[in-house]
Amino acid sequence: MAVLSHFRPCTFWKLIVILVLATILLQAWHMMMLFQLESMVKDKSSSGESQNQSFPDKNDTPQGQIQETGESIESLIKKMWEKVTTANVLDKSGSYVVIDNILEESNSKKDHTQDVTIVTQCSSNHLHHLLTLSKTWNGPISVSVFTHDQDTQFAIYTIAYLIACVKNISKQVLFHIAFPVKNSPLPFDLHDFTVSCNDRIDTFQSKSKHLNYAVEGLEYPNNLLRNIATQAAKTSFVFIVDIDTLPSPEMRMSFNVFIKRHKQFMNSSSPIAFVVPSFEVNSQVDVSSIHTKTDLKKVWNDSKVRPFYFELCWKCQRYTDYEQWGLLPDFDFLEIGYFVDWEDPWEPFFIARKSDLPLYDERFKQYGFNRISQVCESYVKGFRFAVLNNAFLLHHGFKVPGNFHSKKEEEQNRNRQLFREFKKELKLKYPMSDRSC
Structure with a gap:
């Protein structure tokens, strides 16, 4: 009995060690296969692509x-x-x-x-x-x-x-x-x-x-x-x-590979918005040097790049959670980094299935509330918002107050009132939705 009682714990811990090692090896193999898949698509797409x-x-x-x-x-x-x-x-x-x-x-x-x-x-x-x-x-x-x-x-x-x-x-x-x-x-x-x-x-x-x-x-x-x-x-x-604005190089190719890996997103009944974090680039920066997220983070750390609308409307972008995005591992392939619950007045740029998207409300013209109207309706319709780990969007030049046309404030105030009416209409359009914006 003494020998048997000694043997069982040893066997148990050996099994645990073996399972952990097997898990690590499977993850490494999975990562290697994803990298090879990405590389194959790059090879096919590289001809003539600058x-x-x-x-x-x-x-x-x-x-x-x-x-x-x-x-x-x-x-x-x-x-x-x-x-x-x-x-x-x-x-x-x-x-x-x-x-x-x-x-x-x-x-x-x-x-x-x-x-x-x-x-x-x-x-x-x-x-x-x-x-x-x-x-x-x-x-x-x-x-x-x-x-x-x-x-x-x-x-x-x-x-x-x-x-x-x-x-x-x-x-x-x-x-x-x-x-x-x-x-x-x-x-x-x-x-x-x-x-x-x-x-x-x-x-x-x-x-x-x-x-x-x-x-x-x-x-x-x-x-x-x-x-x-x-x-x-x-x-x-x-x-x-x-x-x-400019998308990060290879975003299209990487997204297409991502969708092939996750075929459930092609036919899912639950619509999803794949959020692409957007940035402003100092006009003195050579944008051609920003190829990867690693490149972006270097100029970001030097304050030569900052989140989009940082001065004009930080609350319109901050729910992207740029800090969390910057801490994500720098993989060579595209993946969902994390999900974000939509909150007013967040207006991210995102990739979505065309068949899922509500059309924009065409009553919004000129400056203010035109883009957020669709984001708001997408949320009420049931969209989930998933931030992509490596993709990004760049706008050349910092957006600062004062660099707009003379009637900007007047137009924004008019569209603000229209947006209030628009949100009331959404409650009638989506009576079964438990969401509002």
């Missing part, structure tokens, strides 16, 4: 990207102008003419179901951001362009230039146009000035002086533009961002 990223000024066109892609600029301009002059589709308010995919036969006609589309919108004088965005993302992009009056000429010229001269854009980007009924495009002479792929983009884009929110008598319909671009996306997932 890792350099920057935020070019419109006067600094990266000429290495410029090469004729096929159809002439003049031919593209004629096709688009014909579309504009014959357009008859209005938005639901009847205030805007909408042209979905102004060049149907060009680019992105493939149905990349298992992929992510960047969805964005802008006025014509911000289209130059697509030069770098398309290069960094290296995948499908859907962009809605707001134009009006004589600005339409510059919008059309710019789109034609980008498609005819930039390979990434001709293959990846779908363009859509919206303009006010009361400010319809003005006719122009095709030969007012000529454009070629030898020109820099500022040659003609600088002729357009109109900013998103500062055109007298016009309201910039940001939510309408987002909806147009979202509905036109041909992929299962969408990532709705501002056109002057």
Whole structure:
């Protein structure tokens, strides 16, 4: 009995040690297989893909990207102008003419179901951001362009230039146009000035002086533009961002691998928002040096990078929990870092299944509460918010008070009142939901 009683505890602890070692070995094997899977996808995607990223000024066109892609600029301009002059589709308010995919036969006609589309919108004088965005993302992009009056000429010229001269854009980007009924495009002479792929983009884009929110008598319909671009996306997932931001290199590729690993997210009845932490980058920083989370943390520690809207509205972003995100292990693959309970007024940027997303409320125009309206409704609808461990979004330049158009506060106050009414309406729209915002 003495021998038996001594033997059993020893055997028990040996089994525990063996199980612990086996668990460690299985985890190591799992990590190795994930790394190999990631590497295989990188190898398949690396052909012709550049890792350099920057935020070019419109006067600094990266000429290495410029090469004729096929159809002439003049031919593209004629096709688009014909579309504009014959357009008859209005938005639901009847205030805007909408042209979905102004060049149907060009680019992105493939149905990349298992992929992510960047969805964005802008006025014509911000289209130059697509030069770098398309290069960094290296995948499908859907962009809605707001134009009006004589600005339409510059919008059309710019789109034609980008498609005819930039390979990434001709293959990846779908363009859509919206303009006010009361400010319809003005006719122009095709030969007012000529454009070629030898020109820099500022040659003609600088002729357009109109900013998103500062055109007298016009309201910039940001939510309408987002909806147009979202509905036109041909992929299962969408990532709705501002056109002057850049995703981290390889985010698209890493996310696609992540979804293949977690197929339950493709068909889950529980919608989920994959949150991408967003940052502002000091304008003196060479953004092309920020490839990885490790790179980002170095400049973050030097106070050359900070969380998005840090000065303007910290409470709008702080629930991302940047401190926790920075402490996550720096794996080479994408994974969920942690979940966050949504709280007002958090408005994260996130990737989500297109079929799950509620459309934006198009009553919100100009500045304030336009983006959060969709985040709020997503939460009430039942979305969970999962912060991704390695992905990030960069905005060039710190956002500071005072760098906005003169009517910003007036517009924000008006939209604040609309947002209060909007939240009441959500209670009627989702009567079975126990959530409110």
